[in-house]
Amino acid sequence: MENILRINLSAEGGPKTSLEPIGKYAGLGGRGLTSCIVADEVDPLCAPLGAANKLVFAPGLLSATPATTSSRLSVGCKSPLTGGIKESNAGGQPATVLAKLNYAAIILEGRTPGTDLWKIIIGADGVSFEKCNELRGLGNYDTVAKLVEQHGEENAFMTIGQAGEMKLGAASIACTDRELRPTRHLGRGGVGAVMGSKNIKAFVLKEKDARYAKAKDPVKFKAASLAFAEGLKRHAVTGQGLPAYGTNVLTNVLNEAGAYPTNNFHTGQFAGASKISGETLAALETERGGEATHGCQKGCVIQCSGIFHDKDGKYLTKQPEYETVWAHGGNCGIDDLDAIALLDRMDDDFGLDTIETGVTIGVAMEAGLIKFGDAQGAIRLVKEIGAGTPLGKILGSGAGVTGKVFGVERVPVVKNQALPAYDPRGVQGIGVTYATTTQGADHTAGYAIATNILKVGGFVDPLGTAGQVELSRNLQIATAAVDSTGLCLFIAFPILDQPDTFQSLLDLLNSFYGLNLTGDDVTALGKKVLKAERDFNTRAGFGPAQDRLPEFFQKEKLAPHNVTFNVTNEDLDTVFNF
Amino acid sequence: MHLTVKLFATYREGRFEIADLEHPDGSTVGSLLDALAIPRAELGFVLVQGRHVELDTPLAANTTVSIFPKVGGG
Ligand code: SF4
Numbered sequence: 001m002e003n004i005l006r007i008n009l010s011a012e013g014g015p016k017t018s019l020e021p022i023g024k025y026a027g028l029g030g031r032g033l034t035s036c037i038v039a040d041e042v043d044p045l046c047a048p049l050g051a052a053n054k055l056v057f058a059p060g061l062l063s064a065t066p067a068t069t070s071s072r073l074s075v076g077c078k079s080p081l082t083g084g085i086k087e088s089n090a091g092g093q094p095a096t097v098l099a100k101l102n103y104a105a106i107i108l109e110g111r112t113p114g115t116d117l118w119k120i121i122i123g124a125d126g127v128s129f130e131k132c133n134e135l136r137g138l139g140n141y142d143t144v145a146k147l148v149e150q151h152g153e154e155n156a157f158m159t160i161g162q163a164g165e166m167k168l169g170a171a172s173i174a175c176t177d178r179e180l181r182p183t184r185h186l187g188r189g190g191v192g193a194v195m196g197s198k199n200i201k202a203f204v205l206k207e208k209d210a211r212y213a214k215a216k217d218p219v220k221f222k223a224a225s226l227a228f229a230e231g232l233k234r235h236a237v238t239g240q241g242l243p244a245y246g247t248n249v250l251t252n253v254l255n256e257a258g259a260y261p262t263n264n265f266h267t268g269q270f271a272g273a274s275k276i277s278g279e280t281l282a283a284l285e286t287e288r289g290g291e292a293t294h295g296c297q298k299g300c301v302i303q304c305s306g307i308f309h310d311k312d313g314k315y316l317t318k319q320p321e322y323e324t325v326w327a328h329g330g331n332c333g334i335d336d337l338d339a340i341a342l343l344d345r346m347d348d349d350f351g352l353d354t355i356e357t358g359v360t361i362g363v364a365m366e367a368g369l370i371k372f373g374d375a376q377g378a379i380r381l382v383k384e385i386g387a388g389t390p391l392g393k394i395l396g397s398g399a400g401v402t403g404k405v406f407g408v409e410r411v412p413v414v415k416n417q418a419l420p421a422y423d424p425r426g427v428q429g430i431g432v433t434y435a436t437t438t439q440g441a442d443h444t445a446g447y448a449i450a451t452n453i454l455k456v457g458g459f460v461d462p463l464g465t466a467g468q469v470e471l472s473r474n475l476q477i478a479t480a481a482v483d484s485t486g487l488c489l490f491i492a493f494p495i496l497d498q499p500d501t502f503q504s505l506l507d508l509l510n511s512f513y514g515l516n517l518t519g520d521d522v523t524a525l526g527k528k529v530l531k532a533e534r535d536f537n538t539r540a541g542f543g544p545a546q547d548r549l550p551e552f553f554q555k556e557k558l559a560p561h562n563v564t565f566n567v568t569n570e571d572l573d574t575v576f577n578f
Numbered sequence: 579m580h581l582t583v584k585l586f587a588t589y590r591e592g593r594f595e596i597a598d599l600e601h602p603d604g605s606t607v608g609s610l611l612d613a614l615a616i617p618r619a620e621l622g623f624v625l626v627q628g629r630h631v632e633l634d635t636p637l638a639a640n641t642t643v644s645i646f647p648k649v650g651g652g
Pocket of ligand 1: 069091092294295296297300301302303304305488489490
C-alpha cells in the first residue's frame with residue numbers, strides 16, 4: 001500500500017484525482033493514518049458538512065495481506081455529531097479491495113457543485129466518476145442491488161442510505177460483506193452525513209485484477225499467519241464464545257453484573273434479558289435455518305457474526321450485534337428479538353448507527369413520545385427517520401438533539417455521541433473511556449469491560465475507582481495501535497492473555513513490511529495517534545469540560561448495586577498524561 | 579445451604595440454565611464448580627449477587643451464583 005489517492009470533488013470540469021506516495025505516513029494504516037491526515041489537513045474549526053471537511057478512508061496495515069481478520073476499514077473526518085475528530089471502522093470487504101489496489105488511503109475533499117449524486121468507481125484500471133441520480137432516495141439494500149446490476153458481483157461497495165443523503169448526525173456508511181449485503185457499517189459520529197454532504201452516494205471497488213502485494217519475507221509471514229490464526233482459535237473467547245454466540249453473549253453477562261443499561265439508563269438489570277440474549281438468539285437463528293456462525297469478511301477464523309431469518313425462514317438481516325440488541329432492546333425495554341432484528345435491518349437500510357439510533361429512541365421514550373417497551377412504536381419512529389419527516393430528522397440527528405428538542409434532562413451522551421451498552425456506574429473503567437476518548441462516548445476506544453467484567457488481561461473491580469484511569473489509558477493506547485493494523489478488535493482478547501499471540505501479530509507486521517517492531521513500538525504508535533487526535537480536538541475548542549459524563553451518572557444511583565460514577569474529574573484529567 | 583445457580587453459554591450444554599441447588603454449608607465457589615464438573619482451569623468468571631468472586635470465596639446461603647466460561651464481545 002504505497003499510494004494515497006486524492007479526489008478533489010470541487011475541481012473545475014468535474015472531480016479530479018491525483019496519486020501521491022505515502023511518504024511521511026509510511027508505517028501508518030487504518031485509524032493511525034486517517035487521524036494523522038485529518039489532523040494535518042482538516043481545519044478543526046471548519047463546518048463538518050462544508051466543502052472544507054475531508055473524508056479519509058484507510059485500510060489497516062495488514063489489510064494488504066491474507067492474514068485472518070485483517071480487513072477492517074477506517075474512515076476519518078471532523079464529525080458532524082461531536083464536532084471533534086472521528087475515526088469509525090467496520091469489517092466487510094472494502095478494506096481488502098482498497099489494499100489490494102495498493103491504496104493506503106483515499107482522501108475525499110471538496111464537494112461537487114450542484115445537486116447531482118455521484119458514484120466513484122475504483123479499480124485496477126483506474127478511477128472514474130459517474131452521476132447516479134437514479135439511486136437517490138434508495139436505502140442501502142436497493143442501492144447495492146442496483147449497483148450489482150450495473151457493475152456485477154466482483155466488487156465491494158460502500159454506500160449511504162437515506163440518512164446520509166439527508167446529512168443526519170446518526171448517518172453511517174455501509175460496507176458490503178462477503179454476500180454483497182450492506183450490513184457492516186462505519187457507524188459512529190455521522191460519517192455518512194459527511195459523505196452525503198459531498199454528494200457521493202456510492203463507491204464501487206473493483207476486485208478484478210486487484211492483487212495482494214508480496215510479503216518482504218514470505219516464509220516468515222506464512223509462519224506468522226498460521227501461528228496468529230492458531231492463537232485466535234486457542235483462546236476460549238475467539239475460539240469458542242464469539243463463534244457460537246456472537247457479541248450478544250454479553251447481554252446475560254452485563255445483566256448479571258448489574259451494569260446493563262435499562263430503560264434509558266434507569267436501572268442496571270432488565271427483566272427481559274434472557275429473551276434477547278446471545279444464547280437465545282443463536283438458538284433461534286439455527287432453528288429458522290439462518291446461521292449462528294458467520295464471518296463478515298473472507299478469511300476470518302473467529303466468525304462472530306450470523307444470519308437472522310424472519311418467522312417465515314427468509315433472510316432478514318445479519319445477526320444483530322450486542323450493541324444493537326441492547327440499544328433497541330433493553331435500553332428501550334423491548335424484549336422481542338424479531339422487532340430488534342427488524343430495527344437492525346432498518347438501520348442498515350436507512351444507513352443509521354444502531355447505537356445512536358437506539359439510544360435516541362430511548363430518549364424519545366423518556367420524553368414520553370412512546371412508552372418503554374413499545375416495540376411497534378420504536379419501529380414507527382425509525383421509519384419516520386427513513387422517510388425524512390420533521391420528527392424523523394430530529395430523531396436521526398441523534399440522542400443529544402432529540403433530548404434538547406423534547407426537554408429531556410437524562411441524555412446519555414459524551415461529546416454529543418450516545419453511550420454504548422455498558423452503564424459507567426456499574427463498570428467505572430468504561431466510564432473513564434467514555435468521558436475521555438477523543439471520539440465521544442465509545443466503548444471500543446478502550447474496552448475496560450475486558451478487565452472490569454470478563455477477567456481478560458487481569459481484573460480490576462468494576463465498582464471501585466482504583467486502577468480505572470490507568471486501565472483505560474493503557475487500553476486506549478493499545479486500541480489506537482490495533483485500530484491501525486486493520487485487525488478486528490476482538491483479537492485483543494487473545495493478545496491480552498497470550499504473549500505468543502501478541503508476538504505473532506508483531507511477526508506479521510515485521511515479515512510483511514520488513515520491519516523490526518517491538519511491543520514498545522506498538523505502544524509508541526498508539527500514543528502518537530491519540531496525541532494527534534487530542535491535539536485536533538483541542539484546536540476544535542475541546543477542553544476538560546468535554547471530558548465528562550452527563551451529570552446524572554454522578555447523582556443517580558444505579559440499581560442493583562446502588563452506585564454512582566465516582567472517578568473524580570481530577571483523575572479524568574490525568575488520562576492523557578503520557 | 580440453598581443456592582440459585584445460573585449457567586451461561588457453553589456451560590449450559592449437558593447441564594442446565596438455572597437451578598435451585600443444595601450445597602454443603604461453609605463450602606467455596608471452587609467446590610461448587612467441582613460439583614458441577616466445570617474444570618477450574620477453563621473458568622471465565624463467577625458472580626455472586628452480581629459481584630465478582632474468587633475460587634476460594636466462601637459461599638453464603640440463599641444467594642444467586644452466575645457462572646460464565648471465558649466470553650467476550652464488544
Ligand atoms: S470477528 Fe466478527 S467482526 Fe471481526 S472480522 Fe470476524 S466476523 Fe468480522
